[in-house]
Amino acid sequence: MAGFTFAQTASKPDVLYKKDKSTIQVIIEEVGDNEIQYRKASSPTGPLYAISKVDVLKIVYNNGDVEQISNESATPSTAPKVTSTKPTVSKPVAASPAKEAPAKAQKSAVVTTLPSSYFGIKAGGNLFTRSVPSGYNTPGFNVGFHGGVFAGFGGKRLTFQPEVLFTQLSTTYTVADATTQTTNQLITVPLLVKYAIGEGKLRPFLQLGGFGQFLLSSSYSTTVAGQSQGTQSLKFESLEGRIEYGAIGGAGVAYSLGRVQVLLDARWYHGLGVNLSPQPTSGFIRMGAVSLGMAFPLGQK
Numbered sequence: 001m002a003g004f005t006f007a008q009t010a011s012k013p014d015v016l017y018k019k020d021k022s023t024i025q026v027i028i029e030e031v032g033d034n035e036i037q038y039r040k041a042s043s044p045t046g047p048l049y050a051i052s053k054v055d056v057l058k059i060v061y062n063n064g065d066v067e068q069i070s071n072e073s074a075t076p077s078t079a080p081k082v083t084s085t086k087p088t089v090s091k092p093v094a095a096s097p098a099k100e101a102p103a104k105a106q107k108s109a110v111v112t113t114l115p116s117s118y119f120g121i122k123a124g125g126n127l128f129t130r131s132v133p134s135g136y137n138t139p140g141f142n143v144g145f146h147g148g149v150f151a152g153f154g155g156k157r158l159t160f161q162p163e164v165l166f167t168q169l170s171t172t173y174t175v176a177d178a179t180t181q182t183t184n185q186l187i188t189v190p191l192l193v194k195y196a197i198g199e200g201k202l203r204p205f206l207q208l209g210g211f212g213q214f215l216l217s218s219s220y221s222t223t224v225a226g227q228s229q230g231t232q233s234l235k236f237e238s239l240e241g242r243i244e245y246g247a248i249g250g251a252g253v254a255y256s257l258g259r260v261q262v263l264l265d266a267r268w269y270h271g272l273g274v275n276l277s278p279q280p281t282s283g284f285i286r287m288g289a290v291s292l293g294m295a296f297p298l299g300q301k
Contacts, residue, residue: 010198012062013041019057030060045156045199059271086289109299116155120263123147128169131271131282144169146188146280149284151298157223161192167213169287182220188250190267208249211269213285215242239275254295261295 013025016038021176026038026049035050036059059067122215125292128143172181192209236242250267271284 014038014062015060017057017060018051018055020055031059036069038210047095073169116159117151117153117298118261118295119149119151119298120151120261120293120295121147122163122165122263122291124289124291126167126169126287126289128269128285128287130286131173131240131286133282140172142169146186146291150293150295152194153297157196159194159196161190161194163188163190163192163208165190169285178222178224180222181219182219184218185216186213187199187216192248196254202253203255204251204253205263205265206251207267209248212243212245215244235243241274241276243275244260244271246284247275259297263295264291266290 002196014028015025016024016026016036024038025041027041027044028038030037033054034051036056037048037050039046053069056069058069061067062256115176126146127141128144129141141240144167146165146167146263148163150161150163152159152161154160167186167188168183169186170181170183172179174180188211190209190211192207194205194207194267196203198204215236218234219231220234222229242283247270248267249270250265252263252265255262255264267289268283269287269289273279
């Protein structure tokens with residue numbers, strides 16, 4: 001018979017009834033021509049096991065459907081198969097004919113964890129200011145935006161996530177009757193370690209790491225007593241003062257839509273220094289950011 005693919009969608013496990021009268025509580029993944037692939041109910045994201053169909057009498061699915069196993073075309077195996085650990089299965093015994101499984105016992109696969117390797121896109125808004133020397137008034141928080149790409153590499157819970165983002169930040173300063181607005185465009189590169197919590201379609205996560213950002217361009221406009229003085233662009237003669245670095249911390253949630261993950265995260269950027277000598281003691285970025293993104297699995301069918 002043709003192979004069918006299954007995935008556990010309820011809390012109650014499937015049950016394998018073996019020819020030696022023992023039973024195994026499992027999550028059926030695939031019933032093929034010669035073998036049945038399953039995961040242990042106690043470890044639904046654990047190793048994938050395989051047992052020859054000649055060892056199995058029937059399968060009782062979690063919805064109550066019963067599949068009597070026909071072994072007419074099955075080939076006895078001398079050893080069980082497993083992808084990442086060693087299962088315990090019985091030796092083959094004589095096969096007996098039976099009926100085909102009901103069609104309604106088929107189940108559709110559901111991705112419930114963030115893939116171990118993925119890439120994605122994201123965009124969002126920033127609320128930021130900069131640190132100032134003691135005794136000075138803070139410039140207040142200003143609104144900006146960002147967008148870019150990211151990737152993830154690691155396990156189901158702990159992943160390394162590098163990102164490349166275009167960021168635009170605008171800051172307004174007022175001294176007496178003069179107001180100056182500065183607009184900076186930057187490339188921001190966060191390097192994060194992400195830890196996912198729990199199981200299921202909705203999974204929160206924590207993220208911690210560092211960032212570096214490079215100032216691409218900067219312009220400013222000044223208004224004095226209500227009269228605009230025009231807009232000017234800064235010209236850079238070297239890289240000095242254009243690279244800033246710091247730490248990031250945040251949290252978010254991932255929601256599974258089939259194989260695609262929708263990600264919502266919030267984080268805090270805390271600037272620690274710039275490439276200037278001597279190193280300044282203020283002027284470092286203080287920024288909150290909220291992003292919405294989508295992640296797509298890499299190397300998975």
